[in-house]
Amino acid sequence: MKIVGMGDSLMQYNGEDTYPQEGWPQELGSFLKEGVEIRNFAKNGRSSKSFIDEGIYKQALDSLEAGDIAIVSFGHNDEKKEDPTRYLSPSDYEENLVRMGKDIKQKKTNPIFISSLSRLKVEQGRLVPTHGEYPSAMKRAAERLGAPFVPLDEISFREFGKDPEQAKANFMILPPGQYPNYPEGKDDHTHLQQCGAKYVASLIAEQLKKISVCEPLFAGGKES
Numbered sequence: 001m002k003i004v005g006m007g008d009s010l011m012q013y014n015g016e017d018t019y020p021q022e023g024w025p026q027e028l029g030s031f032l033k034e035g036v037e038i039r040n041f042a043k044n045g046r047s048s049k050s051f052i053d054e055g056i057y058k059q060a061l062d063s064l065e066a067g068d069i070a071i072v073s074f075g076h077n078d079e080k081k082e083d084p085t086r087y088l089s090p091s092d093y094e095e096n097l098v099r100m101g102k103d104i105k106q107k108k109t110n111p112i113f114i115s116s117l118s119r120l121k122v123e124q125g126r127l128v129p130t131h132g133e134y135p136s137a138m139k140r141a142a143e144r145l146g147a148p149f150v151p152l153d154e155i156s157f158r159e160f161g162k163d164p165e166q167a168k169a170n171f172m173i174l175p176p177g178q179y180p181n182y183p184e185g186k187d188d189h190t191h192l193q194q195c196g197a198k199y200v201a202s203l204i205a206e207q208l209k210k211i212s213v214c215e216p217l218f219a220g221g222k223e224s
Contacts, residue, residue: 001036001067001068001069001216001217002036002037002038002039002065002068002069003025003028003036003037003038003039003068003069003070003071003217004039004040004041004060004063004064004068004069004070004071004109005025005038005039005040005041005042005060005071005073006041006042006051006056006057006060006070006071006072006073006074006100007023007042007046007071007072007073007074007114008042008043008044008045008046008047008051008073008074008075008076008077009023009042009043009044009045009046009076009190009191010023010024010042010073010076010116010117010190010191010192011023011024011025011040011042011071011073012040012042012043012044013025013026013040013042014026017181018181019179019181019194020172020174020179020193020194021172021191021192021193021194022192022193022194022196022197023040023042023192023197024117024192024197024200024201024204025038025040025042025071025201026197026201027194027197027198027200027201027202028201028204028205030198030201031201031202031205031218032205032217032218033217033218033219036217039063041056041057041059041060041063042073043056045077045086046074046077046086047074047076047077047078047080047086047087047088048072048074048075048078048088048093048096048097048100049078049085049086049087049088049096050077050085050086051074052096052100053085057100061103061104061107064104064107064109065107065109066107066108066109067108067109067110068107068109068110069109069110069112069213069214069217070104070109070110070111070112071112071114072097072100072101072104072111072112072113072114073113073114073115073116073152074093074097074116075093075115075116075131075134075135075138075153076116076131076190078093078134079131079132079134090132090133090134090136090137091137093134093137093138094137094138094140094141095141097113097137097138097141097142098141098144098145101113101141101142101145101147102145105145105147110147110148110213111145111147111148112147112148112149112150112208112211112213112214113138113139113141113142113147113148113149113150114149114150114152114204115131115134115135115138115139115149115150115151115152115153115154116131116134116135116152116153117152117153117156117192117200118130118131118152118153118156118157118160119131119189119190120160120164120167120168120170120171120173120189120190121189122164125164126161126164127157127160127161127164127167129153129157131153135151135153135154139151148211148213150204150207150208152200152203152204152207155203155207156200156203159203168189169193169195169196170192170193170195170196170199170200171188171189171190171191171192171193171196172186172188172190172191172192172193173186173187173188173189174186174193205218
């Protein structure tokens with residue numbers, strides 16, 4: 001059994017050229033039992049639409065083997081009305097996810113839908129939501145398919161909202177001169193730095209442990 005990742009920049013693997021930015025799957029392996037493979041096809045800037053249109057989806061789908069887990073997490077870029085190559089209305093987004101889920105199930109594999117991570121948008125000292133109807137659309141898609149759904153938007157909003165100022169340490173909010181890749185610093189309230197990826201991966205791992213098809217991923221879990 002392996003995990004195949006389909007998603008956007010919150011999931012994409014990052015290298016030395018973008019350090020300390022990471023996608024949360026880079027840290028997920030530390031919560032899984034030894035030997036579980038993560039094959040991650042997530043790409044920066046992709047929506048569920050462009051992921052399919054550019055052929056990345058087919059590559060990810062072709063990599064699936066019976067019994068695998070496919071994690072699907074889009075939304076950040078589907079929301080972008082200014083870009084017709086990526087934008088989908090919430091209803092079209094839902095239909096796209098249903099299509100993906102059906103394709104994944106036809107491979108005798110298990111789709112798991114994970115809604116978008118909360119952005120760290122703060123107004124008057126309080127965290128405010130930014131994803132609109134997209135998490136609800138994903139939840140409906142998962143329900144239509146009978147597939148597991150992890151409400152990462154709600155979970156991360158709750159956790160980051162406890163102390164938005166302290167939560168900044170999870171994001172690519174960097175002072176000038178701290179990292180060679182960002183000599184002028186960075187003020188990115190969407191993407192995760194390494195410690196944030198580790199934290200988000202821990203939140204997701206706790207949710208995956210509750211899903212029966214994921215039991216073989218964890219030490220002590222039943223083998224499929």
